[in-house]
Every structure is written in C-alpha cells, then in structure tokens.
Amino acid sequence: MRGMIEEITAALGTNGLILRGGFLFPDHEGAPHGASGASAKSVLLVGQAGAAPWPHFLRWQQQQPQAIANPLDTWSRQIIGDVAREFGARAVSPSDKPYLPFHQWAVRAEGLRPSPLGILMHPRNGLWHAYRGALLFEEEIALPEPCEAIHLCDTCVDKPCLKSCPVDAHSTDGFAYQPCLAHVRGAGGGPCRAGGCLDRNACPYGTSYRYPAEVQAFHMAAFAGL
Template structure:
C-alpha cells in the first residue's frame, strides 16, 4: 500500500514521511464515520521537490487564499479518497499533534531554531499533511539516527540572526517580524532566513529563491 501511495504522491513532489499504527494510549483521531483511525501516514517533501507542481497549480488558480495549504488539501484529499483514507492538515483546527507524529514517524528531533531537523535534508523539509486509515498498515522498522545538532559545536544558526531572535530555547517571533519590515530586513525577505541558511546540515537542499521568498513573505504578513 505504501508503494502505491508513494506513486500517487510522486507527480506532486510529495513523499510519505513515515507513519505508525496508533496504540491504546494514544489520543486517536476520529474519522468522519465516527470510528477511530488505526494508522497514520505523514506526507511531506524534501527541498524544493513540490515547487514546480505547486507553482503550476498556482498559475491556474490565481488569488486563492493560503495557496500552499489549499494546494496541499486538494492533492491529499484526492489521494486519501483514492485509498480509502482521510486527510488531515497542520493548519486545521482542532490542531493535531503533527510535530509529535513527525518525531515518532521519522525519529526527528527539534533543532535549536525549533524546527525539526532531518539528518540528511537538514531544515529543508516540511510536512504538508497526513493520511489517516481505518486499518493497520505495515511500516518498516524505524531506523535510529543520531541528532545532527549534537555534533555541531559552533551552532551557527544561533548567531546568524541579525536581531538575535533565537536563543536555542525560544523564538522572538515579534522581533523577527518587526525586523522584516525594515530596510535591513529586506536581506532576509529576499534571500531567506539567515539563521536557517546558516545550518550546515543538508545545505545543498535549501529551497529555491522563489520558494524562500514565498514562505518568508507569508510569515511577514501573518
């Protein structure tokens, strides 16, 4: 089943990002028919793999509010229906524990910036949604990976921000957003978050320039 889901996601630049079977102790999501889900498959991307498909969709759907969320929902709702599942998304309320699911599905841990970091792709990866299924799915055993930040002594991500928005524990969101509205802040607006770009892990998977600008513009306006 995972192979066929992978094939269905591939044209959109998306991939399954691991999953698991819910246990009795979990807060298990309820499906539309009132039953509880049995399995979850996380869906996301690495680097800019989605960018071509998303920008083509956006050209055909101008003026859509929250375009990336809208595209994700259109794609994943269709795929969920095809495979007898139900799609859920990080932006929907009531919020589901996507970060905890991601950590459990792929063994990821947060970076000093708060973003989950992948041992190969670094900070250049994201989760666009998840597929819930009423049946158990066989998942490969989770391979344990060391946390890449443990081997990074200098932590350049914490010293690259011009306004010291990150301290390894908290993120000064308002300070960051205020800086983006200034003339010096246009460096970040045009080129992307300097703290994120400073991370050496998976640096060659960094998002394309247009994608960097899309995300930081959306953040600045939120």
C-alpha cells in the first residue's frame, strides 16, 4: 500500500498537486460511497502548498477552445479524476453538491486549526495552501495518525491579519462578507483586486509559499464575481 501512496504522490506531482494526508472512516460514520457505490473506508486529501499548480493550470487553460466557467475547479476535477481512475478511487471536489465536509476532513487529515481568517493555519505553509479534492477508496489504507500541528496563531501576539483590511472584514466576530465584497468591487478596492486580501498577506508565517500577485488576483476576481 505504501507503494501505491508513492505512485499517487508521483502522479499528482506532475501537475503540482500533493497529498494532504488522510484517514479511515469509522464504521458508524456513514461515509460517502467509493468508485463502485460501496461505502468508502479511506480518504486521501489532495491539494497544494504555495502556487505550484499554477503554471500547469495556465497551460491547460490556454489549450481550451473557449472560456469556461470555474476553470480552476474544472482543471482540478480533471487531474484528480484521472488519478482516481488510475488507482480505483472515486474523486470528489469541495464544490460538489451536496457538499462534503472537506473542512472537517482537512482538520482530521493534518491536525490543523483555523486562523482568525478561517483558513486553516499550516505550520510550514502558513495560509498559503489549499485543498482541491479527495480520493475515496473502498479499502482501508494504512496511514499514520496526524500529529497535532503547532498552531502558529497561538504564538502571534500582534495579529496583523485582523488589522490590515480597510473595512475590518475580519474580526473575532467572524467574516463581514458584504462589506468585504463591496470594498473589493468599489473604487478603493484596487490593491485587493490586484494583489489579494490585505489581511491574508499581512500574516507573517509561510511567506515563502505566498501566492504570486497574479494568482491572488485570479482568486479575488472569482470571489467578487469580477
């Protein structure tokens, strides 16, 4: 089984994606179904650290005959789906409906905790990582239990991520979606549109993994419907 994990890792790596841990579903949980329709017994999370998939995604996008809606989701589904078929798994996506509990799965798979922005804080990558999908297997895959990761937010005294947004979109009360959206779309939102969320960029951790400005601009445009 370890050999299969290594093969999956290599297959994903050709497009800049990585395995993000996994776990076994307890019998009482009511797991989603796998490739044949039977209940899955194992899940492997697939995602990225930093912007490694970006050049692969851009090449794919440039080869498409016409613009498509949600291109990054479509690309991710295609790449992860190809790997799933190769290894007898079912591929699922965070945008699938009905929604699967990807956030809970990520916490279980890697032992991470949310930052004040809601994004899970990674001890190496900071806020610059993402989950793009998962592989559901109908057999048990032996994986080590995730260690409780150091939660960097606990060591951060100044919390610049709660002080950099001009409309205070993030606070201990949560995310003020409408004020954020109005600002990004408005006359004063140019820096956010061009270089991403100012609160997220203010985080001092994982800066070597920070997405380039063009990647952040792409995600911000998707968020704001620009």
